[in-house]
Amino acid sequence: MFDSIVQLFMQYGLAGLFALSFLDAIVLPVPPFFLQIAMSLIEPEASLRIATVAFTGSVLGAPIGYMLGKWLGKPLMHKLVPAKWANKAMEMFEKNGDAAVIIGSFTPIPFKVFTILSGVFNFSLTRLMFYSILGRGSKFFLIGTLFHFYGKQAKVLLDNYLEVSLLGVAVILAAGWYILSKRKQKFLSK
Template structure:
């Protein structure tokens, strides 16, 4: 299914990448970095442009996911879960949402999960956008930079080290975030 969806969007080139990145923020189950990698593999000299297109589409789609969560997700959640569970989840997202959104913005977990949940749990749209810009920027530009620097060999690097790199960056971001939060509390 991923391959079929990726092929459909690949037909439209850079506009397909933009559309997939935009739709990934709230509905499509295929992450745009598969298409970004495919396009960068074909034309490594345009890898940074592809990173910019994917980044822009993803960031522009984030508020759509947020609004869907706010308008549709909250009433659905209230029908499915007891009120105390919803209140507890809202409280936890308010407390840990910064880390969730930041780390989730560049991990393989679908980005739409974080945009929609942000709306459902009344997380700040401003914070969502700030952390999405940071996290999505790291993700798309890291891939773009690899292809820009290493050309087609970057695919081998991604295949070998992507998971470890993403986990390492995620751990580093989590540690920095915890230190920042601790200092903020003590100030």
């Protein structure tokens, strides 16, 4: 299924990548980095432009996924999930939503899960956008930069080290978030 969807969007070049990235933040279960890698493999010298298109589509789709979660997700959640579970999930997202969004930007879990949940749990749209820009930008531009510097050899690096690299960046960003949140708490307690 992934291959069929990627092939469909690949026919439209950069416009297809933009659409896939945009829809990944709203409804589609296919992460756009598969198409980004395929396009960068064909044209490594355009990899940073390709990364920019994927990043832009993803970030522009985030507020629509958020609004979808806000409008449809909450009523649906209250029908399908017991109230105590929904309240517990809301508490956890309020407490750890920043980390969830930033780390979620790197996982293979479709990004729409995080944009929609942000809307369902009333996470700040401003913070969602900030972490989307930071997380999605890092992910797309890491891939784009590898192809820019290593050309087609970047595919070998990605095959061997993509998961470790993305996990490493996610850990660094999560550690940065943790340190900043602790400093903020310390500052506010003074």
